[in-house]
Amino acid sequence: MSSSSSKVTLKSCYSVRPKEPTWNGVLPLSEWDQIGIITHVPTIYFYHPTQDWLTSPTKISHTLKESLSKVLVTFYPLAGRLQWQENGRFDLECNSSGVQFIEAQSTLALSEFNDFSPSSEYYRYLIPQVDYTLPIQDIPLIFVQLTNFKCGGVSIGLLISHAVADGQSALHFTSEWARLARGETIKTTPFFDRSVVSLKSQCCNSVNEWEFNQPPSLLGNSDGVEETKRKSTVAIIKVSKVQLEKLRKTANESWEKPSNGRGFTRYEIVTSHVWRSACKARGHRNDQPTVLGVCVDWRNRVEPNLPKGYFGNATLDIMATSLAGDLMSKPLGYASSRIREAIEKVNDEYVRQVSDYFKKQEDLTKFQDVHAMIRNDDKGPFYGNPNLGVVSWLTLPIYGLDFGWGREIYMGPGTHEIDGDSLLLPSHDHDGSLSVAICLQELYMDAFKKHFYEDIV
Known part of the structure; x- marks a missing residue:
């Protein structure tokens, strides 16, 4: 979980689970999921909500948590946990353990973020931190941090595990989450079957070993x-x-x-x-x-x-x-x-x-x-x-x-x-x-x- 600074204070932490029962079981992952970046990828969004959203201090938080719970029904693997096998491989256990949702309050204004440069000394307090020394089965696949600023602005810091979603898939998830938050329905249903990427070569040639070794x-x-x-x-x-x-x-x-x-x-x-x-x-x-x-x-x-x-x-x-x-x-x-x-x-x-x-x-x-x-x-x-x-x-x-x-x-x-x-x-x-x-x-x-x-x- 993220640490606090004098300008950003963590207020609460929730586990958000799928709103309805979902399929439970082990989802095999492909080699493509298990190489390269298997840690979480951070992104951040800053908003200036309209006044009607700011009248209730819990309205934004409630909307995000409620829609997150709904979207996890469709994107149920993201509420699961990775499980190590042997030889550096792992599976994804779909068990509805949930994702982590953090709320924070800041005494800063959005205008103090120097064109939102990541080099800002407070930037890192707006995005959750992951302790990778924990057992992998104890680490959520998604972390969300909602930070409220004194000016009425908010930020949403997101961490999504690269082991289950690349950039295209992560954006698919966030766009559908936002659609549900707006009261709309899922536009594109996710396709989870990894067998379609179990590709076999028809050629006897092989890749150059050096491409995957020490640069x-x-x-x-x-x-x-x-x-x-x-x-x-x-x-x-x-x-x-x-x-x-x-x-x-x-x-x-x-x-x-x-x-x-x-x-x-x-x-x-x-x-x-x-x-x-x-x-x-x-x-x-x-x-x-x-x-x-x-x-x-x-x-x-x-x-x-x-x-x-x-x-x-x-x-x-x-x-x-x-x-x-x-x-x-x-x-x-x-x-x-x-x-x-x-x-x-x-x-x-x-x-x-x-x-x-x-x-x-x-x-x-x-x-x-x-x-x-x-x-x-x-x-x-x-x-x-x-x-x-x-x-x-x-x-x-x-x-x-x-x-x-x-x-x-x-x-x-x-x-x-x-x-x-x-x-x-x-x-x-x-x-x-x-x-x-x-x-x-x-x-x-x-x-x-x-x-x-x-x-x-």
């Missing part, structure tokens, strides 16, 4: 220990529509058109600029190998496509590789082409090969993030400097979550300070701009901003 380390610091101990910080970098068009023109005119004739996408262009700017800011040698992790949703990249409403994980982290010197010296289109090449590998046969690869693993522990967090040590792969991961929310329906008192005034990622993690967010105002939420070691952040903006020409 390159910083030259001269092979164990990476020094890097893991450096303090990180988060910044939100704004990219205007004009700046985006400049980057698009630079990338597409500086490199031969991809084989399919399509110009580079927003993701490929901005991410390539982030990658080369980070190399410059970090002062990499020309012969420094660097990897960029790209998260690809493959729901519509397999035959047949996954069913509408498929609820679970259907994403694959693919690696774009380069030498830092090539990224920094060659035109922007080179970096974009390296990213395009990695993404285009993700087709039906490749997804099946990766599925086979993970099915054959005796132990999945080394592919999961939770173990390093529990140990809190320097063992295990380090994905920060000289590497990056850039996740795109550009095409996800992340905005417009209306529980009945209007859409949010701001939505963004929660606090997640891991060096090299970054996220692309579309403009909340639909004005053609976007934002890069990036976490870097503190000593490189100013240089990163300098290179990022100076190199947009």
Whole structure:
């Protein structure tokens, strides 16, 4: 449970269970659910409710809890608990144990949050904290924190377990929750049967082992220990529509058109600029190998496509590789082409090969993030400097979550300070701009901003 500060005080904590009896039993999870991020992913929404919602101090809280209880009837696995098996694998026990709902009061006003930057000293008190040293069967899959501010505004801090839902599925859940809160009905029923992602390869080829092993380390610091101990910080970098068009023109005119004739996408262009700017800011040698992790949703990249409403994980982290010197010296289109090449590998046969690869693993522990967090040590792969991961929310329906008192005034990622993690967010105002939420070691952040903006020409 979240800790309090002098400006944010926790008032109460509830367990919200499905409003009606639901199916009880063990839901097998796929390998896709059990690799990579299996911890909770934080997001936060800020609202200015209308006055009729503020007349009763319990009206908003009651609406959220009541609709949450209703939506958990349909999304009943989210009220369950994970259960460890052997060899780093786990199942999902559907047992209606419930989700955690926290209420907090703040003496702050929304205007004190510096454009809602995650670097605000109070930001972390608005989002629940999870104790991963607890037995996994004791940890809810969802945490909600409602914080009331002195100005009448509220925030909703959400944590959703990535082991049961990727970004697409998590947003499916929150949008249906909001629909019920507004008095509407479920629009798209979730599809829970994981057997549809038990894909078998028809080809004898296999994936490259290196794609799932230790990423390159910083030259001269092979164990990476020094890097893991450096303090990180988060910044939100704004990219205007004009700046985006400049980057698009630079990338597409500086490199031969991809084989399919399509110009580079927003993701490929901005991410390539982030990658080369980070190399410059970090002062990499020309012969420094660097990897960029790209998260690809493959729901519509397999035959047949996954069913509408498929609820679970259907994403694959693919690696774009380069030498830092090539990224920094060659035109922007080179970096974009390296990213395009990695993404285009993700087709039906490749997804099946990766599925086979993970099915054959005796132990999945080394592919999961939770173990390093529990140990809190320097063992295990380090994905920060000289590497990056850039996740795109550009095409996800992340905005417009209306529980009945209007859409949010701001939505963004929660606090997640891991060096090299970054996220692309579309403009909340639909004005053609976007934002890069990036976490870097503190000593490189100013240089990163300098290179990022100076190199947009």
